[in-house]
Structure formats: structure tokens, C-alpha cells
Amino acid sequence: MKKINPFKPHSPVPTAMFAGRINEITTFEKGLHQTKNGSPNNFLITGERGIGKSSLLMLYKPLATGAISTDYGNFNFVTINTVISPRTNMLTFIKVIERSLKREIGKIESVRSFLNDTWDFVQRIKVLDSGIEQSKSTEDPDLVIDDFAYSLSETCNRIANPEKGEQAKDGIVIFIDEADNASCDLHLGYFLKVVTEMLQQHGCDSVMFVVAGLPDVIEKLSASHESSLRVFNQLKVKELSPEDRHYVIDRGVEEGNKVNEEQTTISADAKRHISTLSEGYPHFIQQFSYSAFDTNTDGEISEDDVLNGAFNVGGALDSIGSRYYESQYHEQIKSDEYRQVLSIMAENMSSWVKKSDIREKFTGNDHTLTDALKALTARKIILKNTSKMGEYRLQQRGFALWIKLFGNRKK
Template sequence: MKKINPFKPHSPVPTAMFAGRLGEVDTFETALFQTKSSNPSNLLITGERGIGKSSLLTLFKPLANGEIKSPDYEKFNFITLNSIISNGTSLVTFIKLIQRNLKRELDKEETFRKIMGSTWDFVQRIKVMDSGIEKPVQTSDPDLVIDDFSYSLAETCNRICDSDKGDKAKDGIVIFIDEADNACEDLQIGYLLKATTELLQQNGCSKVMFVVAGLNEVIEKLSKSHESSLRIFTQIKVKELRPEDRHYVVDRGIEEGNRLNEEQTTVSVDAKNHISTLSEGYPHFIQQFAYSAFEANTDGEISSDDVLSGAFNPGGAIDAIGSRYYAAQYHEQIKSDEYREVLSIMAESLNSWIKKSEIRDKFTGKDQTLTDALQALTNRKIILRNPSKIGEYRLQQRGFALWIKMFGERKK
């Protein structure tokens, strides 16, 4: 009989299967505690594609709203709001999103049902011109819109945190903003966040916390839109999971599988070591290798062979990882086989710096082609040029390098 596969390569990890990140959780809790104590702290979570940023937000949310108890503090009691930025999110859309989510959250509790009152009416008054041809253009002055937004947010937050609400009073509001690297120029994300945090304070509110997550490019976007916007954040750089955490992910998954399925499954230590080594600690690789090994298994014990055939068979883990994360970059953005050869050579050094001369030694094409390739790949941000050493380059993402290595090997 077909078993339900417990591993989650396609979605943020459920809290029960969440591994590692103790330091990150600690930083978050400290920030919650500070914010609750009127010393607002904002977090910026950055890291490569699939490293676990959204999963971290998925864990942070119940910690902040008290659905789960934090390890070091009593239960927190924040209102939490989720938002995801797309490249079409304008300032008005963003504010409407926050207003709607806030209303939805407050409507859940009798005490707060009418608390927003007319404070947010400005949202309806924001003028957006829709010519019907291009995307709608906002005509209200962004500074005024941000001012209204900050005032309304401050008012609402102060009301829900007011001690006259007794034990119903909230600790504050946490606003999660995921995929912030998508932010378009119009959103002015750096300016929006810097101005809002300052205006909140000026309006007597110090219990709102922003948690912004995105690929590393978000740093550039923030500072481009407001030079000192990075200063409002404590940064969390999400890295690979440690070997013991990788094993934990597999064990929790197997446990979950045995809860869901009548037919039980075990996993050998060797198989876990293989998943751990192949994944190099990338959470999405761990989930995918474990998922594919679970699928490849037929006898109830997942062995190293199951891991390997699940990984390398057509339609297996490596194919899946590639098509989800990297294939477009590799096949569509790069039209030339020679450029791909440059990437393969660079991938041997993963994402460490490599000299152009070292690439040239292995490259089979012409010198000019290599120069053009490095230029084009740098322009497309697939590789980086070392700002402090001339003639050194590296792949932007280690996960991409790993995939190129594995993909190349499979082709061989």
C-alpha cells in the first residue's frame, strides 16, 4: 500500500519537525522581550534560497502569539501579522494588506472587535489612478500615506496594549514581511520601514516589531531605498543545518510518517549519514533527499541504497531540486554551453573565491569567451566579483554550486 510521505520539500517545515536554529530563536525571543518592554527591536533575516527563512517565520509566529511557550520566557501575547512581498506590491497594497490582516486578527477577540474604529479610514481615501492600460498609479503623496499609516498603527497598538484591558492586554504587534527581496522600487521598502519605525515612536508607540526576511539581495534593496534603513535591524543570517540537526529532521519525519501510516518505516544510520552528507546541511536538500528515499523504499527500512537511488534516479531528488530552484537560472538565463562550463569549473570550489587564471587553466574555450562569460554572469548576479581582489570570482549561492556539481555528475 502507498504510504503518506511525511517529508516536506515543497513547504515551510511544520513546527513539530523543525530542527536547529537555537541561536536564531534566542535572538527572536530577546527581541520580543525588548519590544514588549517598550524597546522595539526589528529583525532582518537573510539567506540563500531554500535555507529556511520562511520556516523560521513559521516557527516565530506561534512563539510571538503564545500558541507555543518560548523556552526561556513565559508565553508571549503579541498580535502577529503576515505579509509576503511580490514585485507588484505597491505602498498602498502593502498598507491595505496590513490593515486587513490586523482587522482579521482583532476580530477574533471580542475585546478588540471594534477597536480599530475609524482610525484606518484613510486607507479608503488614498487616491489611486487606474488608467486601465498600465498598472494603477498612486497619486497621494507617499509621505502623507506613511504618516497616516504610522499614526493608525500606533493608535491601534496602544489601545490593544493598554493596561485597562487587564489580562486581555497584548504585548504588541509583530509584522512579518517575507520575500522582501522582491520589493519593487515603488514600494521604497527601506524608507517605508525607517520612517514608520520613527513615526511610531513619535506617536508614543514602542511595541511594534518588524521581522523582514528575504534573499541576500534584500540588504541592497533596503539601503538603496534609504541609506541608513539597515540600522533599524538586528540581522540574522540563516546558514546550513549542523549534522545533528540534519539527523533530527530525518528522525522526526520518520516518526511523523509512522504516526500517519499503519505500515511502519525505519531508517538506518548509514542512510541518515548519506542524507546528511549529500545535503551539506541545506534544509531543502535534506527534505528532498529524505522524501525521495522514502519514495524509493519498498521493504520498510530506508537504507543507503534507497537514499542513492532516490537521489540520482531520473525524477529523483536532484531533478526535483534542480527544477524547483536552479534549472531556470542554469538553462534559461544562460544560453551558452561555454558559459555553463565556466559555472561547472567554478562549482568545483563551491562558492569560494576562485582566480580567473585558475578557471582559464581548465576552460576549453577561448580567452575572450571566458572574459565575456564572467562579465555576463556577474551582470546577472549569478556570480560575484571580489571587490577587494581583482580577477577573483565566486558563485553567489553554495546550494547552486552543489546542484551544478551533482547535476554534472549525474550527466556523466
């Protein structure tokens, strides 16, 4: 019987295998405490792909609902989960929140009736959201935002002051993931800035917004409203420490041994290799661990299992590349000369490399090299050293390894 692989590279890290992020957790718990007591805190969580933002949000939810206790006791917030796509406009976003609220707190007849009356404005703007006869609509976005803020404040006050024996709630926490996908039509920065101000004007002080996305979400929020960043406490999610990486690996093995009759162990060298290859990215830890577990046949995950699982065709690095690197290398780059620049830089892994050193190996002319470095920097495929002129590097060692192993493979 094949063993069940306990590692989860295709989904956020389960709460049981969560490690580190003490500062992010403590800060969020303080924010919940402040919001519960009338001083709302909002958070903007940024970090690179695979760094663990979605996993962090998965942990935040049970903290907010009281499923996990905190130093402040058990909270009792209503939580709403939303995910932004490039197609999400303001009206769709509002409808998602409205529907989520009805699912979360609309099970009681009296509350359901209240919600239908309070959020009836959503039905009036349905024609806008459907894209039908938009030119005939006179609904002003600012009026829609005003209706939304009023309805949200009324709902929050209703659940905080329940009727007929209902249990009082601490407030509402709205999680907004993948906010870097926000389109101009969503006006996310403007929306959040205005809504938070209007909530205060309506006497509602127990709603928290938690926004997560890639680092360029900061630019998108600012472009929508230059003062929108003032609404948030900013948390930048960084790589896990080696100790936390080892903890995640050990927890995965332990979880596997709970469900598998055949027990598995892992050597110290194997853990060190997974730690190094992952560079502290939780998603990468899961993928390298998954592939090593899958490769192992004798019950002890060894250094060879990790390396074979990592570098074979279809292995960990190949899988990570298909999700993270292939688009950057093929779809975002239409020039073989630009790809040559990346291949030259990959020889230095993720270390800084001088433009002059790239020029020595580059077969194109100086003008093309300059254009390539500008374009790759603008697309955030490479980083420019802000403290030293003319130095560039790849963002991750994994990208360099993938280019070396699989970059020349036809898409």
C-alpha cells in the same frame, strides 16, 4: 496501501520537525521581551534559498502569540503575515496589513468599529492602488506613510489598553517574507525607517517588524534609504550542523511511523548521505529524505535508497534543480559559452577554481571568458573570492551535481 511520506519538500518545515537555530530563537525571544517592555526590536533575517528562513518565521509566530512558551513566559502579540512580490507597491502593502489586522482583532464589534474609523484613510487612497486615474491623484506617499504610522500606533495602543473586558495584547509583530522581491515602487527601506521613527513620535513602542529575504535584500533596503539597516538587528541564517540534520531526518521518520501502519527505519549510512547531499539546507534535507522514503520498498531506508532517490531522473536532485538551478542555468544565461564556464567549474564541485584553470578548458576567447565571469558574478550565479584574485566557485555542491547530471538536458 501506500505509505504517507512524512517529509515536506514543498513547504516550510513543520514546527514539530524544526531543528537548530538556537541563537536565532533566543535572540528573537529577547527581542519580544524588549518590545513588550517598551524597547522595540526589529529583525532582518537573510540567507540563501532553501536555508530555512520561512520555516524560522513559522516558528517565530507561535512564540510571539504564546502558543509556544519561552524563557520569558508566554507572549501575547498580534501577528501579521505578509509576503512581498515584485508587484507589491506601498499602497498594496498597507492594505494587506490593514486587512490582516481587521481579521486578527476585528471580531469584537467595538474593536471592529474602532478599526474602521482608524484605518479609513485606506479607502481614500483606493484609487491609487487600483491604478485608475493615478495621474489625477494628489495623495503624497509621505502623507500616506504618516497616516499609516498614526493608525498603526493607535491600533497598537488600543489593543494594549483594552476596553470592556477584552484581553490586553503585548503589541504587534509584522512579518515580511521574501522582501528581496521588493520593487522600487514599494520603497521598503524608506517605508520601514520612517514608520519606526513615526511610531516612536506617536508614543507607540510595542510594534516589531521582522523582515526576511535573500542576501541581496540588504542592497535593496539600502538603495531605498541608506540608513534603513540601522533599524534592524541582523540575523544571517546558515546551514544546519550535521547533528541537527540527523535530528530532522529522525523526526521525519518518527512522524511517518505515527501515521503509517508499516513502520520505517533508516540506517546510519543513509542519514550521513542525506546530510552530505543536503549541505545543511533544511529544504534539501526534506527533498532528499522525501525521495529516499519514496524509493524505499523494504521498510529500511538504506544508502542505496538515498542515492537512487537522489540521482534518478525525477528524483531529489532533479526536483531541487527545477526549483533552484534551472532558471539560473537556462533563463538567466543566454549564451552557451557562459554555460560552458559553469560546466567547467562544476568539475571542481563548489571548490574555488582559478580563472587560468578555466581558461585551459574553455573553447572561447579570453574576452568572452572575462565577460562570462563578470556576468555570472553580477547575477550571483557564481561567487568571487574576495581574498584571492582570479578565483571563483559555484555557490553549492548541489548546483555542480545538477549541472553534471542534468545541465545538458534540453529545457
